[in-house]
Amino acid sequence: xxxxxxxxxxxxxxxxxxxxxxxxxxxxxxxxxxxxxxxxxxxxxxxxxxxxxxxxxxxxxxxxxxxxxxxxxxxxxxxxxxxxxxxxxxxxxxxxxxxxxxxxxxxxxxxxxxxxxxxxxxxxxxxxxxxxxxxxxxxxxxxxxxxxxxxxxxxxxxxxxxxxxxxxxxxxxxxxxxxxxxxxxxxxxxxxxxxxxxxxxxxxxxxxxxxxxxxxxxxxxxxxxxxxxxxxxxxxxxxxxxxxxxxxxxxxxxxxxxxxxxxxxxxxxxxxxxxxxxxxxxxxxxxxxxxxxxxxxxxxxxxxxxxxxxxxxxxxxxxxxxxxxxxxxxxxxxxxxxxxxxxxxxxxxxxxxxxxxxxxxxxxxxxxxxxxxxxxxxxxxxxxxxxxxxxxxxxxxxxxxxxxxxxxxxxxxxxxxxxxxxxxxxxxxxxxxxxxxxxxxxxxxxxxxxxxxxxxxxxxxxxxxxxxxxxxxxxxxxxxxxxxxxxxxxxxxxxxxxxxxxxxxxxxxxxxxxxxxxxxxxxxxxxxxxxxxxxxxxxxxxxxxxxxxxxxxxxxxxxxxxxxxxxxxxxxxxxxxxxxxxxxxxxxxxxxxxxxxxxxxxxxxxxxx
Ligand code: GDP
Numbered sequence: 001x002x003x004x005x006x007x008x009x010x011x012x013x014x015x016x017x018x019x020x021x022x023x024x025x026x027x028x029x030x031x032x033x034x035x036x037x038x039x040x041x042x043x044x045x046x047x048x049x050x051x052x053x054x055x056x057x058x059x060x061x062x063x064x065x066x067x068x069x070x071x072x073x074x075x076x077x078x079x080x081x082x083x084x085x086x087x088x089x090x091x092x093x094x095x096x097x098x099x100x101x102x103x104x105x106x107x108x109x110x111x112x113x114x115x116x117x118x119x120x121x122x123x124x125x126x127x128x129x130x131x132x133x134x135x136x137x138x139x140x141x142x143x144x145x146x147x148x149x150x151x152x153x154x155x156x157x158x159x160x161x162x163x164x165x166x167x168x169x170x171x172x173x174x175x176x177x178x179x180x181x182x183x184x185x186x187x188x189x190x191x192x193x194x195x196x197x198x199x200x201x202x203x204x205x206x207x208x209x210x211x212x213x214x215x216x217x218x219x220x221x222x223x224x225x226x227x228x229x230x231x232x233x234x235x236x237x238x239x240x241x242x243x244x245x246x247x248x249x250x251x252x253x254x255x256x257x258x259x260x261x262x263x264x265x266x267x268x269x270x271x272x273x274x275x276x277x278x279x280x281x282x283x284x285x286x287x288x289x290x291x292x293x294x295x296x297x298x299x300x301x302x303x304x305x306x307x308x309x310x311x312x313x314x315x316x317x318x319x320x321x322x323x324x325x326x327x328x329x330x331x332x333x334x335x336x337x338x339x340x341x342x343x344x345x346x347x348x349x350x351x352x353x354x355x356x357x358x359x360x361x362x363x364x365x366x367x368x369x370x371x372x373x374x375x376x377x378x379x380x381x382x383x384x385x386x387x388x389x390x391x392x393x394x395x396x397x398x399x400x401x402x403x404x405x406x407x408x409x410x411x412x413x414x415x416x417x418x419x420x421x422x423x424x425x426x427x428x429x430x431x432x433x434x435x436x437x438x439x440x441x442x443x444x445x446x447x448x449x450x451x452x453x454x455x456x457x458x459x460x461x462x463x464x465x466x467x468x469x470x471x472x473x474x475x476x477x478x479x480x481x482x483x484x485x486x487x488x489x490x491x492x493x494x495x496x497x498x499x500x501x502x503x504x505x506x507x508x509x510x511x512x513x514x515x516x517x518x519x520x521x522x523x524x525x526x527x528x529x530x531x532x533x534x535x536x537x538x539x540x541x542x543x544x545x546x547x548x549x550x551x552x553x554x555x556x557x558x559x560x561x562x563x564x565x566x567x568x569x570x571x572x573x574x575x576x577x578x579x580x581x582x583x584x585x586x587x588x589x590x591x592x593x594x595x596x597x598x599x600x601x602x603x604x605x606x607x608x609x
Pocket of ligand 1: 111
């Protein structure tokens with residue numbers, strides 16, 4: 001049984017979540033191979049470099065006589081930032097604190113009027129002369145209200161729903177100062193009312209109750225007050241300290257009183273100050289990948305001042321703030337605490353609730369982002385892994401076939417990725433087959449996705465690209481690693497094919513065969529022909545009349561494009577090969593830009609398997 005691994009006598013070792021046996025071996029001065037052997041003896045097949053679950057690390061520690069403590073990602077992040085001399089909790093100069101607006105989240109039972117209320121509040125604040133009022137959907141907005149003769153701002157997070165609130169808290173972002181609990185006066189306290197209340201209490205956030213729909217004939221606002229006493233919310237008029245305001249969001253009644261109540265509650269129970277000096281810190285409220293603008297994130301500044309041109313890191317994304325916009329679409333040069341802004345310029349899409357911070361140097365933010373990405377990969381890998389025990393390995397061998405389909409899903413927005421994943425898990429599949437998604441994310445397919453897919457424990461994972469693509473380099477890497485990448489732009493088509501694959505019925509018909517790719521180097525306008533793209537053929541060949549799609553930063557920006565004319569120097573050409581320059585026109589795509597990649601293909605009948 002002994003295999004040469006050293007034994008401990010209860011010594012403590014610290015391992016980060018998702019550590020591998022090699023990492024473990026480093027800590028105890030052992031040979032990684034001996035730990036692989038130990039795990040094998042314990043009935044688990046684990047390779048030296050694969051990332052392990054918490055259970056595996058604890059089990060092995062116990063077996064060898066070490067006390068393993070697994071370091072949480074938050075602690076680890078703190079340690080990581082310390083390497084760059086960044087201390088988020090550093091004391092601030094009290095004399096430089098400014099009063100900041102409260103940040104409010106609206107919660108409540110479905111259909112009680114959260115969306116209508118957010119709309120109504122937004123409308124009270126239509127700036128004179130700005131006919132449309134708030135035009136840009138940025139996931140958060142700020143309104144101004146005159147209170148005791150003073151102009152006060154209030155920031156609203158425009159993401160109703162408890163998920164957003166809890167997701168943010170789960171990621172360590174305490175963003176909300178006050179919760180407005182919406183309860184419909186004609187319906188009373190309902191299950192999600194209680195849920196919302198519990199979330200707010202857990203976060204220790206004061207509550208203002210908006211008793212909504214008081215315009216309805218069957219409204220009974222007093223009953224709502226009565227009901228909520230059971231949950232520890234006693235209205236001020238009954239001697240308690242919670243403000244209840246009767247409103248009707250649809251006709252817009254009581255909105256001023258509600259804003260008043262929010263400010264009174266903020267002033268009574270909260271110390272709303274923040275340092276205005278120093279690099280900005282805050283949290284990501286929402287983000288998505290925009291076809292034209294790249295990663296677009298709404299962030300809320302919590303400390304310091306964010307300026308256009310700052311280098312920031314948000315979760316695993318980093319970049320330089322190219323532009324900041326407010327909810328009216330106006331450019332903002334400086335964002336102070338509690339100001340939500342739309343930020344353009346990040347290299348990838350951070351998640352809601354990720355914290356962000358600005359740093360002096362590009363290099364710092366890049367390094368922090370890279371290290372965080374590496375850690376997250378390791379951690380998500382550890383969590384998604386089901387144990388590869390000897391038993392199920394044997395079973396698989398007996399059956400002589402793949403019993404699970406493992407996927408990595410990448411898409412152009414978190415919404416589409418979630419929708420696809422949800423739909424996939426609704427497919428009815430035979431019991432003996434397992435469907436697993438080991439990673440999902442927004443953005444182009446990257447090297448790390450391929451790494452993850454090829455390192456998957458039980459079967460090489462297939463990568464699904466929904467409206468996103470892999471670069472040639474990544475494609476080559478996938479080919480070498482035998483990782484299949486499938487592209488889709490319509491959800492039901494993806495579902496159909498995966499369903500068919502799961503049922504072993506996938507009948508190949510036509511397949512797309514890539515002919516080649518070209519990169520746009522220059523765009524000129526000709527009065528006769530329109531826009532001409534000057535290109536360099538990067539791979540394969542470009543053929544006149546071939547079908548094409550256009551990629552920008554790894555994302556498909558146009559489908560169903562045709563190479564309508566093709567020239568080499570002054571002559572028409574039928575094809576141009578790799579390494580040569582050409583000029584071409586595209587039908588079906590009117591806005592070529594330098595750097596766009598044209599991917600051409602033809603449809604060929606696929607041989608039946
Ligand atoms: P949410 O699910 O909480 O976001 O609820 P919505 O804002 O979508 O509102 C649900 C329904 O209630 C919609 O049909 C609204 O028009 C209606 N509603 C919301 N507020 C009021 C109100 O103050 N009075 C009346 N009569 N109807 C309202």
